[in-house]
Amino acid sequence: MYVLCEQIKALANLENVPNAINFNDYDGKTHSLGFHSDDEPLFPDHKGECEIVSLSLGAMREFKIKKKYVSESTAKSTPLCNGDVLIMRGKMQQFFDHAVAPGFSDGGRRINLTFRFVRKANSKCKLHKMSKANY
Ligand SMILES: O=C(O)CCC(=O)C(=O)O
Numbered sequence: 001m002y003v004l005c006e007q008i009k010a011l012a013n014l015e016n017v018p019n020a021i022n023f024n025d026y027d028g029k030t031h032s033l034g035f036h037s038d039d040e041p042l043f044p045d046h047k048g049e050c051e052i053v054s055l056s057l058g059a060m061r062e063f064k065i066k067k068k069y070v071s072e073s074t075a076k077s078t079p080l081c082n083g084d085v086l087i088m089r090g091k092m093q094q095f096f097d098h099a100v101a102p103g104f105s106d107g108g109r110r111i112n113l114t115f116r117f118v119r120k121a122n123s124k125c126k127l128h129k130m131s132k133a134n135y
């Protein structure tokens with residue numbers, strides 16, 4: 001896992017190695033993720049910014065983005081295909097929501113990994129220790 005985090009650091013030109021990975025398994029076209037933002041207090045740095053690198057594997061799905069507190073009909077979308085890397089950074093989580101829409105798929109399975117920086121990680125966490133995180 002740590003090697004993968006190092007590769008993501010290089011690929012996305014990150015300053016540090018991510019110390020957390022979130023795994024999503026979309027098993028078929030009905031699985032989806034509603035509008036949300038990853039704005040939990042454990043993610044942002046001292047400037048209130050956070051960096052999340054998302055790797056898509058498998059079936060294509062539609063990724064939607066919209067400003068917070070506005071209608072879902074205003075959302076913009078982009079397809080995420082096998083091998084695509086999407087980077088969410090800056091204050092995006094503060095001002096925008098994102099979602100993975102149902103239905104827009106060939107029906108196959110999609111795996112998504114999001115690489116993150118948890119600022120107040122549990123010091124016993126192996127990945128956190130290996131990343132030598134100091135944030
Ligand atoms: O599956 C995706 O592309 C997005 C996943 C996501 O937004 C999340 O895990 O918070």
Ligand SMILES: [Mn+2]
Binds near residue numbers: 036037038098
């Ligand atoms: Mn998210």
